[in-house]
Every structure is written in structure tokens, then in C-alpha cells.
Amino acid sequence: MSETPEEPAGPRRVIGTPSPAPKAVDVRTEPDRPAFSAEPENSRHAKNAERIVAVLFVIAFFAGVGFIAAYVGLEIGIGTIPKGANPVVAVLRSNLALGTSLSIALLALGAGSLIWVRHLTPNIEIAEERHDLRSDPEDRKAFQREFAEGAAISQVTRRPLVRRTLLLATAPLALAPLVLLRDLGPLPQTSLRHTVWKKGLRAVTLGGLRPLTPADISTPGSLITVIPEGFQNDADALAKAGVILIKFAPGELHVPTNYDGGTLVSTMNWTIDNIVAYSKICTHVGCPVALYEQTTHHILCPCHQSTFDAANGANVIFGPAARALPQLPLMLDSAGFIAAASDFTQPVGPSFWERG
Amino acid sequence: MSSIISRRRHPAAGYAAVAGGLVVAGVLYSALSGGGASAAAPAQDSTQVSQGHSLFLQSCASCHGLDAQGTAQAPSLIGAGSAAVDFQMSTGRMPAKELGAENGRKPTTFTQDEIHAIAGYISSLGGGPAIPSPEQVSSNGANTGLGEELFSTNCAQCHGFAGAGGALTYGKSAPSLNASTPTQIYEAMLTGPEAMPVFGDGTIPPAEKQDIIAYVIETRNEANPGGFSLGRTGTVTEGLLGWVGGLGFLVLIAMWLTARRRDHVKGESEQQS
Numbered sequence: 001m002s003e004t005p006e007e008p009a010g011p012r013r014v015i016g017t018p019s020p021a022p023k024a025v026d027v028r029t030e031p032d033r034p035a036f037s038a039e040p041e042n043s044r045h046a047k048n049a050e051r052i053v054a055v056l057f058v059i060a061f062f063a064g065v066g067f068i069a070a071y072v073g074l075e076i077g078i079g080t081i082p083k084g085a086n087p088v089v090a091v092l093r094s095n096l097a098l099g100t101s102l103s104i105a106l107l108a109l110g111a112g113s114l115i116w117v118r119h120l121t122p123n124i125e126i127a128e129e130r131h132d133l134r135s136d137p138e139d140r141k142a143f144q145r146e147f148a149e150g151a152a153i154s155q156v157t158r159r160p161l162v163r164r165t166l167l168l169a170t171a172p173l174a175l176a177p178l179v180l181l182r183d184l185g186p187l188p189q190t191s192l193r194h195t196v197w198k199k200g201l202r203a204v205t206l207g208g209l210r211p212l213t214p215a216d217i218s219t220p221g222s223l224i225t226v227i228p229e230g231f232q233n234d235a236d237a238l239a240k241a242g243v244i245l246i247k248f249a250p251g252e253l254h255v256p257t258n259y260d261g262g263t264l265v266s267t268m269n270w271t272i273d274n275i276v277a278y279s280k281i282c283t284h285v286g287c288p289v290a291l292y293e294q295t296t297h298h299i300l301c302p303c304h305q306s307t308f309d310a311a312n313g314a315n316v317i318f319g320p321a322a323r324a325l326p327q328l329p330l331m332l333d334s335a336g337f338i339a340a341a342s343d344f345t346q347p348v349g350p351s352f353w354e355r356g
Numbered sequence: 357m358s359s360i361i362s363r364r365r366h367p368a369a370g371y372a373a374v375a376g377g378l379v380v381a382g383v384l385y386s387a388l389s390g391g392g393a394s395a396a397a398p399a400q401d402s403t404q405v406s407q408g409h410s411l412f413l414q415s416c417a418s419c420h421g422l423d424a425q426g427t428a429q430a431p432s433l434i435g436a437g438s439a440a441v442d443f444q445m446s447t448g449r450m451p452a453k454e455l456g457a458e459n460g461r462k463p464t465t466f467t468q469d470e471i472h473a474i475a476g477y478i479s480s481l482g483g484g485p486a487i488p489s490p491e492q493v494s495s496n497g498a499n500t501g502l503g504e505e506l507f508s509t510n511c512a513q514c515h516g517f518a519g520a521g522g523a524l525t526y527g528k529s530a531p532s533l534n535a536s537t538p539t540q541i542y543e544a545m546l547t548g549p550e551a552m553p554v555f556g557d558g559t560i561p562p563a564e565k566q567d568i569i570a571y572v573i574e575t576r577n578e579a580n581p582g583g584f585s586l587g588r589t590g591t592v593t594e595g596l597l598g599w600v601g602g603l604g605f606l607v608l609i610a611m612w613l614t615a616r617r618r619d620h621v622k623g624e625s626e627q628q629s
Contacts, residue, residue, distance in 0.1 A: 088579075089579065092579065092581055095581075096583075114612075114613065205559060205560075206505075206509045207502060207505045207506040207509050207510075207564070208502075208506070208560070208561070208564055210561075212558065212559065213558075215558065216556075216558025216559055217556070217558055217559055218556070218558065219548075219554045219556045220554075221548045221553055221554045222548075222553060222554040222555065222556055222558075222559060223510075223553035223554070223555070223559075224510070224555070224559035224560070225509050225510060246553075247554075288513065289513075290510075290513045291513050291514050291524060291530075292553050293524060293525065293528065293551035293552075293553075294548055294551060294552065294553045294554065295550060295551045296525065296526075296551065298525050300524060300525055302513055302522070305525075307525060318525075
């Protein structure tokens with residue numbers, strides 16, 4: 001890596017900067033720079049380029065006409081498409097024709113323009129002198145003088161009543177954008193900490209809306225997504241209340257533990273007959289998490305690969321999630337169906353500012 | 357006893373030990389397999405069960421044990437049911453080619469009769485879900501809309517919205533459903549093969565299973581907007597194509613735009629120098 005002795009003496013080049021270029025004559029600053037003629041080139045190359053440009057422009061013309069024809073000709077509305085035709089297919093066909101024709105038109109136009117510039121116009125490099133942005137002292141003085149004259153003529157300096165009422169009139173308008181920020185609120189208060197689950201609220205399957213007994217989930221390795229009964233059309237409630245029920249074989253489910261205010265709380269009594277309920281909302285950024293592998297008891301989030309161990313309180317064993325999936329305490333209602341024993345004891349879903 | 361110990365280094369001692377072990381194993385085998393046959397439930401067609409048993413001993417017993425009781429390599433099949441056997445064998449997953457993270461679909465070397473015979477034998481060992489009838493898996497009268505909702509809720513997280521499959525943890529993956537028959541989809545839901553959870557008749561009743569099957573089958577026939585399926589795996593292939601293909605094309609265009617112009621004509625270059 002030593003420098004070669006042939007290298008000419010001079011200031012050492014800093015790594016990362018361009019190597020010194022051979023001294024070149026800058027034609028732009030030469031006073032006697034050659035004049036470029038605007039006369040058309042008549043070489044074979046120029047003629048070929050001219051023809052290619054013309055062909056591209058003609059293609060662009062026909063593609064543009066085709067776009068109009070496709071817009072007018074291909075009907076997509078129900079009632080205007082031929083009887084028996086599939087409206088979805090009609091829309092797809094129309095989109096394909098419109099997109100293809102417009103793409104070809106714009107592409108041919110652009111390609112033609114580029115070939116024009118690169119192969120037909122003379123290769124000139126033009127430098128523009130860069131001037132000081134600051135105005136001349138005379139111009140600045142003249143502007144100051146005219147501004148002072150204008151202020152005097154408008155009487156704004158001599159009539160303070162008009163000036164002050166003008167300021168008063170514009171003040172509310174200036175404040176209006178700040179008032180619009182109010183639409184960012186109201187603050188969520190405690191709504192992020194609670195879901196609609198409460199004691200005795202039945203869990204029903206999402207889709208079939210059927211309540212479940214423990215016998216319905218009797219096979220170990222079973223998984224089902226449930227929602228609170230009666231909230232199937234309440235998107236706000238469902239956004240937080242989705243729950244997965246998992247059935248374990250006897251002995252597979254370890255006692256999940258929780259610290260509540262420094263006291264160790266067993267959550268084994270939150271399960272029924274080895275059926276455990278976890279929030280379906282990932283604690284990372286809230287994706288629905290239900291890739292349950294019954295062989296490993298892993299629950300995997302499809303968005304960022306957070307992995308939870310369902311047999312151990314859904315603790316995080318991999319990925320960016322910071323907390324275990326909250327567990328929903330379960331009980332049997334009087335009719336023998338699976339229901340919530342209470343709301344979640346922790347906020348479900350991703351972190352938020354006030355969560356602590 | 358002392359004579360055996362004194363001769364344990366005799367050149368023939370190793371052969372004698374192997375021969376003795378084989379005799380013991382043979383006696384134990386005949387005793388155990390005889391016991392198994394006598395304990396089998398007589399509900400099944402007995403010739404089918406015995407045919408299935410002999411096929412099981414040829415092709416399955418080396419991993420699953422002589423009485424399907426399971427070994428260190430493979431689980432017990434007692435109580436697995438005929439649906440699990442039919443799913444695993446008709447998709448070619450069993451007999452397994454090698455011990456890996458999971459077994460993929462491959463062409464099966466068994467006829468349907470042979471598979472049903474082995475399924476009958478496993479079923480005779482006790483319980484488990486049965487192979488569904490053709491009427492149970494038919495899409496006739498199924499509600500494809502509800503099927504879509506159920507598929508999105510229960511299946512799409514692993515198999516993708518169009519059933520194209522997806523990756524799981526530690527080398528496992530959820531397979532594509534494109535090659536699955538309705539019977540195999542039904543059996544997979546019922547038995548939960550490998551890492552897949554079980555969706556028994558209690559959580560997803562037979563009618564809803566039919567809806568899901570109808571949705572999976574109908575999705576296969578949907579047209580691909582734009583003309584290419586891109587594997588139907590969603591944003592991964594679309595993003596790859598967009599970044600590599602689309603962005604690469606734009607980069608090439610930008611390089612062409614900013615490249616120094618070559619002078620094609622000799623006179624032109626002389627003029628400019």
C-alpha cells in the first residue's frame with residue numbers, strides 16, 4: 001500500500017475526494033469558443049435517429065387515441081355492460097386497456113424526446129455565471145425609500161386607530177389554525193386500558209357466532225378465535241377484544257404467573273379444563289396474532305415475527321414485542337358456556353404513551 | 357454363570373450374543389403382535405384390518421413401532437384416527453422420506469385401497485376422527501361468503517389469503533392449499549397435522565368446514581388482476597418485483613439519461629475538441 005515513487009510531488013490527496021483530473025481546457029470560459037451551428041446534421045446517424053423519434057411519436061399518438069377509444073368503448077357500469085357479462089371482468093379489462101394505452105403513449109413520448117435530445121441536438125455544455133444573490137446597494141436604497149413613502153401615503157403610521165383595529169381583525173384568523181389542532185383530540189382517557197369483556201360475557205366464534213362449551217374444544221391442540229357475544233358489528237370493540245382459545249393436553253400448560261403490584265398471582269385458575277385465552281392483538285404494533293403451532297406451542301405474529309410461548313403465559317421468546325400477550329380470565333356461565341371472568345387485567349395491544 | 361463370564365472374550369461370543377438377541381426379539385414380537393391382534397376392536401372389516409396391519413408392518417412400523425405405540429422418532433398412532441392416516445398418506449407426507457422440520461407433500465406410492473386399509477387398522481386401535489364421506493366435503497349449497505370470513509379468521513394467518521402458504525418458525529411452513537383435495541382440507545382441519553392446530557367439529561361444525569372448502573376451491577379459479585399470479589403470496593413477491601424490476605428499470609433509465617453522450621460522427625467530435 002506504499003505510494004509509488006513515480007507519483008508526482010504535490011499536495012496529498014484526501015481519501016474520498018476525486019483524483020486530480022488532467023488539466024483540461026474549459027471551452028465554456030474560453031473567449032474564442034467555437035460557435036455551434038443550428039444547421040441540421042445530415043449524417044446517416046442523425047437521419048436514423050430522426051426516423052426513430054418520428055416512429056415513437058406516431059406510436060404515442062395512436063396509443064393516446066387508443067386510450068380515448070378504450071375509455072369510451074369499454075363499458076364498466078352495471079346496466080351498460082352486455083347482458084350476462086361479469087362486471088368484475090369488465091372492470092379488469094377496462095383497467096388493463098386504459099393502463100396499457102396510457103403507459104405506451106407516455107413511454108413512447110418520453111423515449112422519443114430523449115432520443116431527440118441525445119442524438120439530434122448538438123452536444124453543447126453551457127455554463128451559467130453565478131451571481132451574488134444580494135441586490136445592488138442602489139436598488140436597496142431605492143426600495144427603502146419607496147417603502148417609507150408608501151407607508152407615509154397609506155397613513156398607517158399616522159392613524160394608530162386604523163392600524164390597531166386592523167391588527168385586531170387579523171388576530172382571530174391567525175389563531176384559527178391553532179384551534180383546528182383541537183380535532184386531534186380528545187385524549188383517549190382510560191379507553192386504551194379496557195375492553196368490552198366483563199364478568200359473564202360469553203365468548204362466541206368469529207364467523208359462526210356460536211357460544212362454546214369446554215366439550216366443543218376437547219381435542220388438545222385446538223385453536224379458535226372468539227369475540228364477545230353481541231359485539232360482532234362493533235368494530236371499535238372488536239379492535240381490542242379479539243381472543244384466541246387454545247386447548248392443551250393435561251400437563252402441557254405450565255402455571256403462568258403474574259406480578260400484580262409486587263404480589264405473585266397465579267393465573268392457572270383463569271383457565272378452564274386446560275383451555276387458555278389470550279388476546280389476539282400483538283403487543284408490538286397490534287397485528288392479529290394467531291399463527292399457533294400445536295407442536296411447539298408457539299404463537300407467531302406474521303408482521304414482525306414476535307413469538308410467544310402459549311404454554312408459559314404467552315411470554316415473548318423471540319421478536320420485537322415487549323410484553324406477553326394479555327390473558328383473559330375464563331369461567332363457565334350458568335348454561336355451561338365459556339365466558340370471561342373479568343376484563344383483561346392489563347391493557348391489550350401495543351404500547352402507548354401513558355401506559356407506564 | 358461363571359463359565360459365560362470366563363468365555364465372554366471368546367471369538368464367537370459376539371455372534372452368540374447377536375443370535376440370542378434376535379431370538380429374544382422374535383419371541384417378544386410374536387407375543388406382542390399376537391396380543392395386539394387379539395385386542396383389536398372387531399368393528400372394522402377384519403380382512404381390511406389385517407391387510408392394513410401387514411402394510412403397516414412393512415411401511416410404518418420401523419418408526420411408529422410395531423403396535424403403532426410410537427418411538428423416539430415418531431408419535432403414537434393409537435387414537436390418531438383414520439382421517440389422519442388418510443391425510444398423511446394421500447398427500448405423500450407419510451411414509452416420511454427423512455427426519456426434518458416437517459414433511460412436505462410428495463407423490464404417494466400407495467393406492468387409495470392400501471391407504472384405507474392402513475387407516476382401517478389404525479382406526480381399529482381405537483377412536484380418532486374418521487375419513488369424511490364425499491357428501492361431507494362437497495361444496496354443494498355451501499356459503500362461500502361465510503367460508504371467506506372463516507378462512508380469514510382461522511386459516512389465512514398461516515396459509516395466506518389465497519391459500520398459497522407461508523413460513524412458520526424454525527424451518528416449518530404452512531403449505532399451499534392449491535394441490536389439496538376437499539377431503540384432504542377437511543381431514544387437515546379435523547386432525548391438525550404437524551404444527552397445524554385442530555379445528556374440530558365443536559369449534560368449526562361440518563357445515564362451516566364445507567363453507568371453508570368451497571371458498572378455497574373457488575379462490576383457485578379467480579382471475580389474477582394484471583394477468584400474473586406472482587405466486588399469490590401477497591406483498592412479498594409484489595414488493596420484490598416492484599423493487600428489483602420496477603426500481604431497477606428506473607435506475608437503468610436514470611443512468612441512460614445522465615450518461616455522457618457518445619459522439620457518433622467523426623466530424624462532430626473534431627468540431628467540439
